Amino acid sequence: MTTFNLYIGYRFVAHHEYPNIQLPIMSETNALKGKLALITGCSGGIGQASARSLARLGCSIAVHHSSSSSKPKADALVKELTELGVQAKPFQADLSTYPGADALYQQVISELGHPDILFSNHGATGKVIGPNGNIEDIPVEMFENIWRLNTGTSFRLAQLCIPHMEEQRWGRVIFTSSVAAGTGGVIGPHYASSKSALHGLVHWLSLRYAKSGITANAIAPALIEDTAMMSNPTPEIRAKIPIGRLGKPDEIASIVALCATNGYMTNKVIAADGGWTSGGF
Incomplete structure (x- = not known):
């Protein structure tokens, strides 16, 4: 038997x-003892919940935050993580620029070492025009800025982190996408297209580096509470979720932990959207 x-x-x-x-x-x-995760956008709800989840698995955390206003949250999170018995340090960087991504990476490897796990979770919506807005309402400069922040610096951080992962033949690359990448979403074309671009990046990275022990996946949440993006959703937006409520950061964090600990799952976009979409995309 x-x-x-x-x-x-x-x-x-x-x-x-x-x-x-x-x-x-x-x-x-x-499960992740001896590993280091760089989590961007770590002062937000998903970032904080994911940091706690990985730290409970023994993973050290580089806590990225974007500005002086987010520093108190980052500092409080670092204190909480160190009390769990792992190393954690805060790092402030502007990820709307490529030099900002370079500076963040250099600071992390200088103070904590090379990241084994990259959870690229930062991003912004830009102007919200909704599904009925007009395309001319998004200036091309805003389109480029959102793409650089949501996609470009995620690419740059992966570009910086992967050589070490390949050398040690173990690594995890995880992106926060959005249900907007597959549905168009409720923000606008600049945001939706920047998130869908991450999916193409996942597909290429996973196929190229799978044999080096590196997995690449994206998580596509719908509407998650306790995040700046969904601080005050309208009833119409809430009604789009078949399950009848917004998601919780911990529910996304559990998928981050799965992606970090599972070496067989790669090249996936995991939709965590309360049933909004009927399948993967």
Whole structure:
């Protein structure tokens, strides 16, 4: 009788029929021990929840935040993470520019070392024109700025982090996309297109680096509470979610942990949207 490996809560319960096969033994305290995650946009709801989730798995965290106004949140999060027994430090950087991405990376490797996990979670909406807005309402300068922030510097950080991941033959690249990438969303064409561009990046990265032990995935949330983007959603926006409520940051963080601990899942865009879309995109 074949006994199969059972995976429960980040823990592999080893089977006994094939004792020569080495399987990872994971628990909530050691699955990512010795790893470092760079999480951008880490002062927001999804970033904070994901930092806590990975830290509980033993992962050290480079906490990125974007401005002096977000520094208190970043500092409080760092204190909380260090109390969990991992290394954590805050790093302020403007990721609307490529030099800002370069500076963040250099500061992180100088103070904590090379990231093993990149969770590129930063971004902004820009002007909100909604699904019934006019395309001429988005100046081309805004289009380029949103693309640089939402897509360009995510590409740049991956470009900087992957060589070390390839050298050690282990790495995780995770992007925060959006349901807007597959539906058009409720913001505008600049935002939706910047997020869909991340999907093409995931596909290329995963196919190119899978054999080097590097996975690449994107998470596409719909409307998540406790985030600046959805601080005051209208009833019409809420009504788009079949499950009847907004998502919670912890629900996205659990997918981040899955992407970080699972070495077999790559080249995926995971829609966490309360049923808005009927399948993957």
